[in-house]
Amino acid sequence: MTFHRRLLPCLLALTLGACVAPAPPPPTFAGTPFYPAGGGHFTVIGDLQGTLLAERLFGREDNDPERARLLPEVARTNPAFVVMLGDLVSWGASEHAWQDFDRHTDALRRMGTPVLAVPGNHDYYGGSRLHQYFARFPQLRDQNWYERRYGELGMIFLDSNARQLGADRWAAQQRWYQDALKRFDADPSVLGVLVFLHHAPLTNSSVVGDNAAVREAFLPDFFQTQKTIGMVTGHAHGYERFEQCGKAFIVSAGGGGPRTKLPAHRRHRPEKFMGPAERNFNFVELSLRSSGLRAEVVGLPKGGQNFCRMEAFDLPWPEHQIAIGHLVDDKRLSGRESLDNCYPALAESETPAPSALKCPDVVRTERR
Numbered sequence: 001m002t003f004h005r006r007l008l009p010c011l012l013a014l015t016l017g018a019c020v021a022p023a024p025p026p027p028t029f030a031g032t033p034f035y036p037a038g039g040g041h042f043t044v045i046g047d048l049q050g051t052l053l054a055e056r057l058f059g060r061e062d063n064d065p066e067r068a069r070l071l072p073e074v075a076r077t078n079p080a081f082v083v084m085l086g087d088l089v090s091w092g093a094s095e096h097a098w099q100d101f102d103r104h105t106d107a108l109r110r111m112g113t114p115v116l117a118v119p120g121n122h123d124y125y126g127g128s129r130l131h132q133y134f135a136r137f138p139q140l141r142d143q144n145w146y147e148r149r150y151g152e153l154g155m156i157f158l159d160s161n162a163r164q165l166g167a168d169r170w171a172a173q174q175r176w177y178q179d180a181l182k183r184f185d186a187d188p189s190v191l192g193v194l195v196f197l198h199h200a201p202l203t204n205s206s207v208v209g210d211n212a213a214v215r216e217a218f219l220p221d222f223f224q225t226q227k228t229i230g231m232v233t234g235h236a237h238g239y240e241r242f243e244q245c246g247k248a249f250i251v252s253a254g255g256g257g258p259r260t261k262l263p264a265h266r267r268h269r270p271e272k273f274m275g276p277a278e279r280n281f282n283f284v285e286l287s288l289r290s291s292g293l294r295a296e297v298v299g300l301p302k303g304g305q306n307f308c309r310m311e312a313f314d315l316p317w318p319e320h321q322i323a324i325g326h327l328v329d330d331k332r333l334s335g336r337e338s339l340d341n342c343y344p345a346l347a348e349s350e351t352p353a354p355s356a357l358k359c360p361d362v363v364r365t366e367r368r
Helices: 002-016 053-057 064-076 095-104 106-111 131-136 162-186 212-224 333-338 359-363
Strands: 041-045 082-084 115-117 146-150 153-157 192-196 228-233 239-244 247-252 281-289 292-300 308-316
Touching (some): 095 131, 115 153, 162 192, 239 308, 281 308
Antiparallel strands (some): 281 292
16 A cells, blocks of 8 residues: 555656656757967858748748758868857747757767857747757857957847847847947957848848848948948848948858748849859858958758859958958868859859948838
């Protein structure tokens, strides 16, 4: 009888899950990037999520084979750190989705590569409140927005999910962002600033539009700050690059989510990258140079076995900045110079003319 009295509560608790051994903590990434000794590159990749079942039922592509290849290739070149531009998983509240993410990112952890991230809309799905997200990035200390330094480069990381943050936190982030830009602008050791977030203020995508909340909250100060050289975003599955008012806008959202074709009619012209309507899976490798940043965009065709070069370009420091002498130009840039051109038909000498759009007009947009 005594045995049964002891066994019954445990059987009842087991039914309720209380006797189950606690799940092991999720794997985490290395922390803050190191200060560059010279020449090292870092990698930016966005929209790593798998395709939801509902999306597959509507005919959207399933890219699991390509997803399995992208991050191991990123890790192979041993970047100083990696920036993930949101939508790490398809459903933020799903334990299975995060376990899938853990498998795909294992190569980065084994290499000890530091990883920084911003949340995407999919990471909030299911009312997750980013619990699983922050569990994998303990170095972020539950911060939705933050700043980092990499040598002479200042970096700002934002949460562009306005609805999920709510009005008060969105306003608090905007005030912090304005202060961070002022701090970097006033710091003589900072030569240029990149801003990372998920939702794109400029995109020609037919599935998602220019994000009005991002444009209104972040673009005015971005344009007015002397040292900002680029805004790097995801969300619009593909790859795009624009230049407005001397600032670069890069959409690197080719981490494996279902791609979308760009429409024949484009909202924003000219584009700096003139690739086909449906673009390769991709990530961007950036290296510090004495004159600024050098970017190499690495692509993987659908069903392809070999990585290729989509394009290469420079993000120069603002003209009034003078590079500090210890920066070393590493012309090798991860060995990507040996890659074949993804789009041989594109004439590398064909460079679009600068946009004639006046800077104040860039910020004005209709809500979509």
